Amino acid sequence: GWSVSTNVLGDFFITQPEGATQASATCTPVDPLGAMNENDSRTWTFGTLYTATGTIDEDGKNARLTITPTGLVNEFLFSARALQNGQMGGAGESVAVASEPTMTAVSLQSIRPGAFTFVVSAEASNMLLHEAEFSLGLTKPNSPPSVSVAVNFDGLNATWDESQLKFEMYGLVSDPDLEAVTMSLTICGADYQGFTIDGINWVVEVSTAICLANGLTNYDVLITAVDESGASTQLAVGIPSPMVEDVAPVAPPTVGDEDGALPSISLLATLSMLGAALLLQRRRPE
Structure with a gap:
């Protein structure tokens, strides 16, 4: 009983x-001697105050509890939180439960993928506080991380260095289940894992040596982010080609032709002969 x-x-x-x-x-x-006061009872x-059933939203952010009252009391306030290995989920609001089934959302924030339980409480007038922990056999699904790329001041996804042989990218990465995330990328068919992740910020410097070695000029990359449970997200990013400064063409030197301002050889010879004739004419009177 x-x-x-x-x-x-x-x-x-x-x-x-x-x-x-x-x-x-x-x-x-009853006191230690067994005496009872019949007037003080x-x-x-x-x-049973209620029965409960539960589901999980497709995005894994909330569980949905349906509380069905049994009529033990006319109305009570009900609240619930998720619990997993001592870690409490996000706090929710209390809902009033009367004569009809009532649904309430239970946040799964801070709850990792896997099984979890519910910690609940209920209170009503003329009723002792009800507190309990129970499991409905629910399992939180794993949600993949989210990743984004920031643009530089020129509105581009990457910034090339002066040598034009490598570029830098940066952006944000996070996991809805608060799991650690690792990142990698593929460029010109080769994998690269030199990412630096600080909180939700990431930065990476990518060399294009593999592209040059294979005569490739398409520098687009495919970024992959993977959480601890193995869920992954991929992001294709277009990378502009490095900017090559235009070199002004050098004009060839100008070469004068025979029709220019310089006298021709025949003209010089004629002037020389005229000069000699004048010299002879001056000497004859002597």
Whole structure:
């Protein structure tokens, strides 16, 4: 049958037989010598306050509890939190439960993928505080991490260094289940894992040596983020080619032709002959 015990704090611990729903008991205090005061007694009603069923949202962010009252009390306030290995989930709001089934959302924030239980409480007038922990066999699914790439001041996904042989990328990464995340990328068919992750921020410097060695000029990358449970997210990122400065063409030197301002050889020869003739004419009168 039913059994009731208390601890030094006055808390009641009730054992309910399988299949039983309600019972009443009259309690009378007894002193160490066995004396009782029949005029100082209380009658308690013990019973099932509610039944509960549960589901989990597809995104894994919340569990949904449906609380069905049994009519033991007219109305009570109910609250619940998820519990996993001592880690409590996010706090929720209390809901009033009366004569109809009532659904409440239980946050699974801070709960890792896997099985968990519920810690619940209920209170009503003329009723002792009800506190319990139970399992409905629910398991939180694993959600993949989220990753994004930030753009630089030029609106580009990557910043090339002066040598034009490597570029830097940075962005954000997080996991909804608060699991650790590792990152890698693929460029020109090769894998690269040189990411630095600090909290939700990540940065990576990527060399294009493998691309140059294979004569490739497409530097687009595929980033992969993986959480501790193995869920992964991939992000394809377009990388602009390095900027090559234009070199101004050098004009060839200008070469003068025979029709230019310089006198031709025949003209020089004629002037020389005229000069000689004038010199001879001046010497004859002497």
